[in-house]
Amino acid sequence: MSVFAKASATRSARTVWTGVAIAGVSALLLSACSTGTPAPAESESPAASGDALPIAEGERDLSLPLGTILPQSGALAFLGPPEEAGVQLGADDVNAAGAGISVDVTYRDSGDTTTDTATVSVTDLLSQNVSAIIGAASSGVSKTVIDQIVAAGVIQFSPANTSADFTNYNDNGLYWRTAPSDVLQGEVLGNLIAEDGNATLGMIVLNDSYGTGLAKFTKEAFEAAGGEVVAEALFNEGDSSFDAQISEVTAANPDAIALITFDQAKIITPALVGSGFPGDKLYFVDGNLADYSKDWAPGLVAGSKGTLPGLDVGTLGDFTDRLKGVDPSLTDYSYAAESYDAVVLLALAAYAANSTDGTEIAKYLQQVSGGSGDGEKVTSFEDGIKLLDEGKQIDYDGPSGPITFDENGDPTEATIGIFQYNDDNTYSRIGDG
Template identity: 45%
Template sequence: MKNSTKLVRLAAVAAASALVLAACGGGDDDKSSSDDKTSAAPAAKGDGTLTVGTLLPSTGDLAFLGPPEFAGVDLAVKDINEAGGVLGKPVAQSKADSGDGTPKIAPGSVDKLLAAKSDVIVGAASSSVSLSVIDKIIGAGVVQFSPANTSTAFDEYDDKGLYFRTAPSDVLQGAVLGNLVLQDGAKNVAILARQEAYGEALAENTKKTIEEQGGKVAETVLYAVDATSYTSEIQKIKDSGADAIIVIAFNETTKIIPGLEQAGIGPKQVPTYFVDGNTADYSKDFPKGTLQGVKATYPGAQLKDDFKARMLEIDPKLTDFTYGPESYDATILSALAAEAAKDDSGKSIASKIVEVSREGEKCTTFKDCVALLKDGQDIDYDGVSGPVDMNDSGSPSKATIGIFEYAADNTFKNTDYITGVVE
C-alpha cells in the first residue's frame, strides 16, 4: 500500500483553535493497481459464509489489550447475526492468540485461522507481529484488518489491497504527543523506545513534531524487544540531561520505571509520558504515587456509556476497553463490505471496505446500514471508534487521540481528546 501523508491537522475537541503540522509518510502518490482499494468487486468466489478470524493477544506483552479486542469482535458478530447475518447466513468465527510482543506465536495461529476458512482476520494488535504475518495472510487472499496497528510501515506496504486498520497511523499520535510535551514546557526531550516497527515509527514521528515546533530531542535510545535489563539505555537517557522523558514501550514498562527511579530520573523527578503500548492499569505493579502525573496518549474516541455497557455484557470482567471499539468497527465494516460486494471472499470484501466507510448515506449500525445497501444506496458507516472514513490505502483519514493522566493509584483518566485529519 502506498499512502501520501502530507499534512496533519489537529484540534482539541473542546477548543476552537486548530493547529496545522507538516507530517511525513509515504511520498508516492502513484498507486499501482494492486494497491487500489476502491475498485469494482471481483467475481463472487466466497463459500457463502463470512468467517471472521481473530488474531489477538491472549498472551504476550500486549495481553492486556486482548480482552476488549476480543469483546469488540464478539459484540459485532452478535449484532450482525441478530440483524440477519451476512448474505442471509450467520457470521462464523475462529479465534487464535497472536502472542503480541513474541512474534513466534502468530504464524502458527494464522495457519489455524486460514484452515478455518477465515475471510477476514482481525488483528494483530502489535504492528511488528502484523508485519511478521501479513504476507501469509494476503497471500491467501484474505483481508487483514487490524484494530490497533499504528506503525507508518503500513503506509507504503505492498499489501495487494488487502490490509486495513481502524487505528490511525503514528503520524497522528506522534504529532499529538510531541505537541503535548512541548505545551507542558519541555525543551529538551529524551525518547526511550522499542527497537521494532511500532517503537521506531512512533519515536521518529514524535521527534519530528518536537523539532518542527522548536524543541530539541536530546537523545533517542532504542532497546531490543527481548531485553531483560535496561541499565545502559537508562544511563544514556540520564546523561542527556532531558527535562522530559517519553517511554514508548509495552509491558516492560514495569521494569523500565524502577530503573528510571533508581537512576534518579523517575516520574517524580522528570516529567514522563507514555503511549498506547504502555497505557495500562499499574495499580498492582507499583507503589502508590509512582506514576502520579505521568501523561499518556493513545488513539480512540471517547467511549460512550451505552457501548461500554454492551461490551461488559459480552465480558463482565473487562476493566480496560482500549481498542475494543476499533475491533467492533473493523468487524462491522468487513460485514458491510461483504454485503456491498454480494460475496464473502477476502478480495471482494477488500474491494468495498473503503466505499462503505465514506461518501454515502450516513448510518451507525449494521442493521440500518445493511437496509440501505439492500435499497441500492451507497453508505457511510460512522463507527463507535469515530467516523472511520478510510483513505484509499485503507487507514482512517480522520481519527481521535485521547490524552490521559495517571493518579496516585497508578490508574489513568482522560483529560482531553484531540481530533486529527491526515491529508
C-alpha cells in the same frame, strides 16, 4: 480538539497527512513515508475515482468466517481482552440482526515478535478458509504475517496497528486498519510534551517498526515546537534488563522522558523513578498506557501523561456496558471500539459485495466507510443493512468514530486522547489532541 488526517491517493502513491496539532500549535504537513515493502503501480479502484461499485438489492444468505490474531500472550497481552471483547460484541450484533449474514469467529493468539505464535495461528486460520483475519495488535507482529495472509487472498484487518509502514505496503488491497497511523499520535505526543513546558526530551524506545516510527514522529513534532531530543535509547523485544537505557537517557538530564514501549514500561518505570527521575515527567503511549494499580506503589507516576487513539469511552453510551457483558473482567477498553468496527465493516462490505471472498469484500470496504464520498450516514450494523438491502450506498461511523477509509486502507479521521495518571496508578482522560 480532534486531530484529523486527510488523505486521498491510490495504494501505490505516497500519502500526505495533514495533522491538526493541539491548541496553540500550528498545523504541520506530514508525509507518511513508508519503509516497508514498496508497492508497485496499481490501477485505481472504482471507489478511488468517486464511482462507487453498485450494490444489488435483495436479501442475502451469507456465512462469514473470521479469525483473530490478537494478543493472548506476550508484551501486548493487556490489549487482548478488550480487543477480543470488541470482536465478539461485533459478531453478536451482526448475528442478532438476522439480516441474511452471520459471523463465526475463531480466536487465536498473536504472541509477540519473540515467538512464531502468529505464524502458527495464521496457518491454522487459513486452513479453515477464513475470509478475513482481525489483528495483529502489534505492528511488528503484523509484519511477520501480512505477506502470508494477503497471498492467500484473505483480508488482514488490524484494530491497533499504527506503523506508518503499512500505508504504502504491497498488500494487494487486502490490508485495512481502524487505528490511525503514528504520524498522528507522534504529532500530538510531541506537541503535548512541548506545551507542558519541557525544553529537552529523552526517549526509551522499542526497536521495531512501531517504536522507532512513533519515536520519529514524536521527535519531529517536539523539535518543530522548539524542543530538543537529547537522548534516544533503543531496546529489543524480549529484553528484560533496561539499566543501560535508563542510564543513557538520565545522563542527558532531560526535562521529560517518553516511554515508547509495550509492557516493558511495567519494569522501566519503577526503575526510572527509583533512579531519581520524577514520575510526573514521564509520558506514555498506546503501547503501554494501562492500569498499573496492582503493579506499582501508589503515587509512583501521579501527574504523568500519555496518548491513546480513540474516542472517550465515556461518550459511547452503553457500549462499554455491553463490552462488560461480553467480558465482566474488563478494566481497560483500549482498541475495543476499533475491534468492534472491524467486524461490522467486514460484515457490511460482505453484504454489499454479496460475497464472503476476501478480495470481493475488500472492494467494498472503502465505500461502506464513506470513503467513496457517497452514502447515507449510519451508526449501526442494523441501519446499514437496511439501506444496503435497498441497493443504497452507506457511510458507516461506529463507536471508534468516523472512519472514512482512504485508498491505502487507512482511516482518514481520528481522535487522539490525552490521559493523566492518578494517585492509584489508573489513568483518566483529560482531553483530546
